[in-house]
Amino acid sequence: MATTLSAALLRFHHRCCLPPRSSPRRCPASATGFPRGIHPLNSLHSCRPPRSTAARSSSTASPSAPEAAAAEATEEATQAEADVREEERVVLPTNESSDRLLRIRHTCAHVMAMAVQKLFPNSKVTIGPWIDNGFYYDFDMEPLTDKDLKKIKKEMDRIIRKNHPLVREEVSREEAQKRIEALNEPYKLEILEGIKEEPITIYHIGEEWWDLCAGPHVESTGKINRRAIELESVAGAYWRGDENKQMLQRIYGTAWETEEQLKAYIHFKEEAKRRDHRRLGQDLDLFSIQEDAGGGLVFWHPKGAIIRHILEDSWKLIHLQRGYDLLYTPHVAKADLWKVSGHIDFYKENMYNQIDVEDEFYQLRPMNCPYHILVYKRKLHSYRDFPIRVAELGTVYRYELSGSLHGLFRVRGFTQDDAHIFCLEDQIKDEIRGVLDLTEQILGQFGFRYYEINLSTRPEKSVGSDDIWEKATVALKDALEDKGWEYKVDEGGGAFYGPKIDLKIEDALGRKWQCSTVQVDFNLPERFDITYIDSNTEKKRPIMIHRAVLGSLERFFGVLIEHYAGDFPLWLAPTQARILPVTDNELQYCNDVASELKSRGIRAEVCHGERLPKLIRNAEMQKVPLMAVVGPKEVQARTLTIRSRHNGEIGTMLVDDFINRIQVAIVNKSSSL
Ligand SMILES: [Zn+2]
Ligand SMILES: [Zn+2]
Numbered sequence: 001m002a003t004t005l006s007a008a009l010l011r012f013h014h015r016c017c018l019p020p021r022s023s024p025r026r027c028p029a030s031a032t033g034f035p036r037g038i039h040p041l042n043s044l045h046s047c048r049p050p051r052s053t054a055a056r057s058s059s060t061a062s063p064s065a066p067e068a069a070a071a072e073a074t075e076e077a078t079q080a081e082a083d084v085r086e087e088e089r090v091v092l093p094t095n096e097s098s099d100r101l102l103r104i105r106h107t108c109a110h111v112m113a114m115a116v117q118k119l120f121p122n123s124k125v126t127i128g129p130w131i132d133n134g135f136y137y138d139f140d141m142e143p144l145t146d147k148d149l150k151k152i153k154k155e156m157d158r159i160i161r162k163n164h165p166l167v168r169e170e171v172s173r174e175e176a177q178k179r180i181e182a183l184n185e186p187y188k189l190e191i192l193e194g195i196k197e198e199p200i201t202i203y204h205i206g207e208e209w210w211d212l213c214a215g216p217h218v219e220s221t222g223k224i225n226r227r228a229i230e231l232e233s234v235a236g237a238y239w240r241g242d243e244n245k246q247m248l249q250r251i252y253g254t255a256w257e258t259e260e261q262l263k264a265y266i267h268f269k270e271e272a273k274r275r276d277h278r279r280l281g282q283d284l285d286l287f288s289i290q291e292d293a294g295g296g297l298v299f300w301h302p303k304g305a306i307i308r309h310i311l312e313d314s315w316k317l318i319h320l321q322r323g324y325d326l327l328y329t330p331h332v333a334k335a336d337l338w339k340v341s342g343h344i345d346f347y348k349e350n351m352y353n354q355i356d357v358e359d360e361f362y363q364l365r366p367m368n369c370p371y372h373i374l375v376y377k378r379k380l381h382s383y384r385d386f387p388i389r390v391a392e393l394g395t396v397y398r399y400e401l402s403g404s405l406h407g408l409f410r411v412r413g414f415t416q417d418d419a420h421i422f423c424l425e426d427q428i429k430d431e432i433r434g435v436l437d438l439t440e441q442i443l444g445q446f447g448f449r450y451y452e453i454n455l456s457t458r459p460e461k462s463v464g465s466d467d468i469w470e471k472a473t474v475a476l477k478d479a480l481e482d483k484g485w486e487y488k489v490d491e492g493g494g495a496f497y498g499p500k501i502d503l504k505i506e507d508a509l510g511r512k513w514q515c516s517t518v519q520v521d522f523n524l525p526e527r528f529d530i531t532y533i534d535s536n537t538e539k540k541r542p543i544m545i546h547r548a549v550l551g552s553l554e555r556f557f558g559v560l561i562e563h564y565a566g567d568f569p570l571w572l573a574p575t576q577a578r579i580l581p582v583t584d585n586e587l588q589y590c591n592d593v594a595s596e597l598k599s600r601g602i603r604a605e606v607c608h609g610e611r612l613p614k615l616i617r618n619a620e621m622q623k624v625p626l627m628a629v630v631g632p633k634e635v636q637a638r639t640l641t642i643r644s645r646h647n648g649e650i651g652t653m654l655v656d657d658f659i660n661r662i663q664v665a666i667v668n669k670s671s672s673l
Pocket of ligand 1: 106107110203213214215216217
């Protein structure tokens with residue numbers, strides 16, 4: 001198989017935390033093969049931390065009246081959906097939360113290597129660490145098939161049943177070398193050379209097999225539940241992650257403490273696959289990325305575009321209500337502007353080549369910030385003007401290598417829901433608090449209620465005085481505490497220009513997605529020399545805050561597709577109602593009804609030309625929330641018989657009643673009529 005599931009999953013997790021652009025396959029093989037502590041690969045998977053660490057938004061804070069109303073509406077809207085999804089949620093132990101599980105996975109890697117060498121005596125062993133959901137081991141051998149994996153698993157079962165003890169032995173370097181040479185294991189010899197400390201530790205599995213390792217393991221193979229492990233896939237991987245070196249066979253396995261855990265994990269994996277936004281995007285005709293136009297450039301089809309319109313409209317309304325001004329600014333600007341901002345010096349690798357316009361160089365924008373500063377600078381400001389909040393759905397372009405592109409999650413052009421706040425030092429706290437409220441209001445619409453929040457403080461290299469860093473950091477903390485949100489502090493993890501708050505949302509599957517960010521900036525006001533006149537008519541520098549709630553509209557849409565599994569709630573659904581005639585005799589009436597619905601703001605369409613059961617099935621496949629079935633009786637009485645995707649038959653009602661009920665449900669963001 002070209003792309004194995006497991007590898008795909010790894011890549012998937014890899015992308016969601018946006019680490020550097022290296023392939024996760026290129027696992028920096030450690031000196032020992034089984035390093036003490038966490039394998040470096042694990043850090044790439046840390047974007048799905050144990051659920052227990054997730055900060056829960058607290059309900060102790062007392063929200064303002066409109067906020068409470070909004071929160072209530074959201075609560076109502078999402079409760080039914082959340083109830084369904086709660087059952088789908090998987091609570092599984094992790095390597096960090098369960099030492100026993102980590103030992104099981106580590107031991108499984110050895111047991112698998114032993115089984116492989118028993119079945120394929122010419123295979124050479126290399127390394128095999130534990131990873132997020134299991135383990136892998138790399139072998140130098142002929143390519144393996146799925147059938148081989150079944151044989152290997154059977155052999156592993158045999159080894160487990162024999163309950164071989166795992167025995168640790170310390171030997172000298174010379175002794176280890178002698179034994180490895182006797183086995184003719186060149187990779188193991190290379191690993192040995194990399195081990196600096198002595199004595200060398202060896203682990204035996206019974207009498208028959210041993211491996212260089214630092215542990216830890218379970219006491220005997222019988223401690224592994226053979227029904228809780230599965231070999232998932234095989235993929236090519238280069239020795240030492242170096243494409244100039246030998247191509248190895250990497251077998252991925254998953255291992256758990258119990259059979260129930262394995263089942264839950266498999267369910268999770270299937271769910272993740274079922275929800276894959278790239279597949280759903282195609283099946284539901286939401287968006288595409290076309291070879292003819294180039295990678296990482298997104299085409300929003302009518303059904304995806306309408307969802308974006310709804311998101312944007314609601315986003316704009318909320319911003320206007322909360323005292324933001326909306327902007328539109330250009331997608332390109334003179335290269336000099338990016339020189340002043342510092343992007344050409346510090347952000348160049350993310351920017352495209354310059355464009356020559358009448359001998360002057362222009363640059364596609366990777367960020368919106370300098371434009372908003374230019375808008376600020378168009379006139380003099382007094383301290384009385386603050387806070388100034390400007391927001392824009394601003395499209396930016398960033399250089400990404402084709403190999404790192406991934407559906408809507410990593411693209412080359414995307415639209416940020418960006419905003420910048422200019423304010424006084426003593427306004428920081430209130431402004432941040434305002435951003436947190438707005439964030440909750442926007443994200444709550446989609447049922448995102450669990451947040452993981454990080455506050456990052458001053459790094460070693462930074463600009464700005466001690467005093468301003470202290471003030472801003474305290475303001476961020478106060479705002480979070482005021483809001484009643486739990487958060488973790490990442491000491492020294494801030495940007496060089498200021499402290500920041502990052503917020504991850506948790507989707508219906510319990511996966512975490514980084515979306516919102518709030519960053520204080522002491523750098524750009526300096527670089528662009530922006531000022532205001534204070535109460536003593538002196539020139540001062542304002543504080544600048546960058547913030548985004550959804551992050552990138554493209555990426556957020558990808559998250560939404562996976563969160564809802566393409567099954568959008570009524571208020572977001574591209575088609576809210578399908579009108580289905582039993583025969584074509586009812587077609588005219590159906591068309592009239594559709595026109596009426598559309599004129600009243602409801603997204604409706606007529607489908608016909610098939611037998612009714614087929615029409616209903618098609619609507620189900622397209623995840624249309626409501627179906628209105630029309631036979632001769634309905635035409636006669638000017639009614640509709642309504643069927644809801646989630647609540648079954650609702651009954652027969654007048655067209656007007658149907659419209660009213662939909663309109664109420666949309667206002668309440670509820671999916672039930
Ligand atoms: Zn080991
Ligand atoms: Zn910015």
